[in-house]
Amino acid sequence: MKHANGRVMFSRMLALMALMALALLVSCSKNKGTNEESNAAETKATPVDKSQVGTVEGTVNFTGTKPTPKKIDMSQDPVCAKKGENTVETVMGNAQGLQNVFVYVKDGFNGTADAPTTSVTIDQEGCRYHPHVLGVMAGQTIQIKNDDNTTHNIHPTPAADSGNREWNESQGPGAPPLEKSFGRPEVMLPVKCNQHPWMKMYINVAKNPYFAVTDADGKFNIKDLPPGDYTLAAVHESMGEQTQKVHLDPKGAQTVTFTFGGAGSSGGK
Amino acid sequence: MFVVCATFLLLIAGGLVTSNDASLAVPDWPTSFGSFRMPRMVGGVLYEHGHRMIAASITVLVFALAVWTWISSRQRYLRILTALAVVGVIAQAVLGGLSVLSANWADPRWRLALASAHGVFGQIMFCLLASVALLTSASWRAEPASMLPAEDAGKLCLWTGLLVCMLLVQLALGAAFRHVWTKWGPAAAERIPANRIVNMFLVPHIVNAILATAVLVVATAMVMKRAGGNRNLRLSAISLHVLLLAQLLLGMGAFLTRVVFHMDVPQPQSALVFTTVAHQTVGALMLLTATVLAIQVRRALPHRATPAVKHAAGVQKAVTA
Ligand code: HEM
Numbered sequence: 001m002k003h004a005n006g007r008v009m010f011s012r013m014l015a016l017m018a019l020m021a022l023a024l025l026v027s028c029s030k031n032k033g034t035n036e037e038s039n040a041a042e043t044k045a046t047p048v049d050k051s052q053v054g055t056v057e058g059t060v061n062f063t064g065t066k067p068t069p070k071k072i073d074m075s076q077d078p079v080c081a082k083k084g085e086n087t088v089e090t091v092m093g094n095a096q097g098l099q100n101v102f103v104y105v106k107d108g109f110n111g112t113a114d115a116p117t118t119s120v121t122i123d124q125e126g127c128r129y130h131p132h133v134l135g136v137m138a139g140q141t142i143q144i145k146n147d148d149n150t151t152h153n154i155h156p157t158p159a160a161d162s163g164n165r166e167w168n169e170s171q172g173p174g175a176p177p178l179e180k181s182f183g184r185p186e187v188m189l190p191v192k193c194n195q196h197p198w199m200k201m202y203i204n205v206a207k208n209p210y211f212a213v214t215d216a217d218g219k220f221n222i223k224d225l226p227p228g229d230y231t232l233a234a235v236h237e238s239m240g241e242q243t244q245k246v247h248l249d250p251k252g253a254q255t256v257t258f259t260f261g262g263a264g265s266s267g268g269k
Numbered sequence: 270m271f272v273v274c275a276t277f278l279l280l281i282a283g284g285l286v287t288s289n290d291a292s293l294a295v296p297d298w299p300t301s302f303g304s305f306r307m308p309r310m311v312g313g314v315l316y317e318h319g320h321r322m323i324a325a326s327i328t329v330l331v332f333a334l335a336v337w338t339w340i341s342s343r344q345r346y347l348r349i350l351t352a353l354a355v356v357g358v359i360a361q362a363v364l365g366g367l368s369v370l371s372a373n374w375a376d377p378r379w380r381l382a383l384a385s386a387h388g389v390f391g392q393i394m395f396c397l398l399a400s401v402a403l404l405t406s407a408s409w410r411a412e413p414a415s416m417l418p419a420e421d422a423g424k425l426c427l428w429t430g431l432l433v434c435m436l437l438v439q440l441a442l443g444a445a446f447r448h449v450w451t452k453w454g455p456a457a458a459e460r461i462p463a464n465r466i467v468n469m470f471l472v473p474h475i476v477n478a479i480l481a482t483a484v485l486v487v488a489t490a491m492v493m494k495r496a497g498g499n500r501n502l503r504l505s506a507i508s509l510h511v512l513l514l515a516q517l518l519l520g521m522g523a524f525l526t527r528v529v530f531h532m533d534v535p536q537p538q539s540a541l542v543f544t545t546v547a548h549q550t551v552g553a554l555m556l557l558t559a560t561v562l563a564i565q566v567r568r569a570l571p572h573r574a575t576p577a578v579k580h581a582a583g584v585q586k587a588v589t590a
């Protein structure tokens with residue numbers, strides 16, 4: 001008597017089960033990505049001798065023609081549209097210099113360096129991030145301000161194996177600054193605002209205080225670096241990372257040039 | 270007396286389906302606007318809030334429907350279905366809420382899993398509510414114009430059921446792709462390279478689309494051949510073909526706008542939003558029509574149609590008496 005029903009129910013159940021099996025499969029295939037970064041080697045502390053430190057400075061160049069910045073449409077939010085800048089944040093800088101490249105001492109520094117007690121700032125203004133690329137040391141405070149008369153949400157999405165944690169908080173107009181920090185080194189950690197989909201910036205969390213972000217002329221300057229042999233890395237949000245060996249004498253000064261771009265050097269990190 | 274109640278019930282159910290339909294994206298909206306990169310509030314609080322308000326009113330409707338059914342109908346399967354709808358609507362809300370919260374959880378995979386589950390489950394709910402409408406409709410209670418041959422029962426049930434399953438798999442793959450792409454893809458977290466996401470979810474989606482197309486053609490041909498004067502069956506089968514055609518085109522459109530043209534674009538473009546939401550919506554309609562077809566086929570099989578027919582006949586008698 002109840003047959004018709006039973007049958008329908010049965011096929012429903014089958015379908016559901018198929019679905020669940022699939023969900024399981026999917027979650028299994030994703031399981032591999034988990035992270036478990038053990039506390040990176042705490043090498044013997046060699047205090048930095050302030051009298052011997054030097055400087056590494058230089059330029060990051062871009063060969064080839066820089067694309068014109070892409071247009072964005074802020075009309076979704078009238079508050080943003082009023083400010084009216086209608087191109088993306090990803091600027092490449094003047095002439096041949098490449099802006100917004102994060103340059104850092106990737107290897108070779110084995111001393112100890114505490115995170116600076118001063119904080120760095122991300123300002124949301126005109127529905128854009130200032131700066132677009134930020135360098136900060138692991139554990140150092142990041143102050144996030146909202147200078148717009150609209151709500152933003154700040155949503156960093158660290159790499160799955162970085163040991164840093166994803167979070168998402170909104171910040172209304174006039175809200176007090178958020179104070180945040182990231183515990184593990186990670187380059188080009190994307191931060192998005194989901195209210196304004198064009199808003200995207202990158203935080204670079206360094207394990208030592210020797211880093212810089214290139215200015216509009218592609219220039220960078222890393223100060224107070226103790227003498228030694230280092231691997232210096234330059235990473236761009238879409239063109240990936242390059243490294244160079246650098247030797248720094250006591251009280252020395254070194255000039256380094258990186259070159260990005262040209263045909264064939266595209267692709268992500 | 271009962272007829273009035275039943276008609277009223279039908280009205281509510283119809284209204285329900287309509288509201289689901291009109292805002293069809295409702296169950297899936299967070300994901301449609303996943304094409305705006307993230308489920309909630311994207312493109313302004315407007316979307317998030319809109320979705321939540323519609324969802325809230327639907328919850329109220331589902332509760333009303335269930336209460337009404339339990340008061341006015343003694344039919345077991347209707348009671349079960351509406352009770353399921355209540356549980357489902359709550360579960361769906363919880364899933365939605367959790368997928369929002371999960372952005373702050375330690376394991377970022379939760380967000381993908383929850384958002385996809387919310388999208389898939391929303392469509393299942395849509396089908397469930399539509400089934401209630403179907404089971405309370407006049408055409409359901411009326412004797413089918415012509416019956417399907419009993420000896421083909423197994424085959425017919427199998428293929429129409431299989432079609433529903435294939436479409437569910439298709440939906441799950443589509444939802445997974447969409448959420449992984451918009452949350453971990455090139456425009457957002459950059460956790461997985463674009464081509465890997467495509468290989469992981471979209472390639473299976475397309476392969477399964479081919480298989481589902483084959484199953485659809487076989488199942489509908491099978492039904493059409495035997496449908497005779499049963500207009501409801503014919504209508505469902507033909508609708509499925511039309512929807513399939515539209516869906517394949519929209520799928521390609523979605524692929525082009527999402528994967529081919531949208532790699533370096535700083536914000537979602539209207540073409541992308543249109544093709545992806547349309548593709549998702551037509552997908553939901555296909556799943557719905559396939560479910561309806563599967564139920565209708567079972568209804569039109571001679572020895573299976575008994576409870577509802579008996580009931581309808583009883584009602585008829587009560588009314589005329
Ligand atoms: C039987 C045919 C098909 C059905 C029933 C179907 C169904 C669906 C559904 C329901 C979704 C949305 C999932 C969700 O988020 O809720 C989806 C997504 C998608 N499908 Fe299909 N699909 C079909 C064929 C195809 C084909 C042939 C292609 C490509 C050539 C395709 C490409 C896509 C893409 C790119 C998405 C993601 C859209 C986005 O990123 O927002 N589909 N599909």
Ligand SMILES: [Cu+2]
Nearest residue numbers: 152193195196
């Ligand atoms: Cu914003």
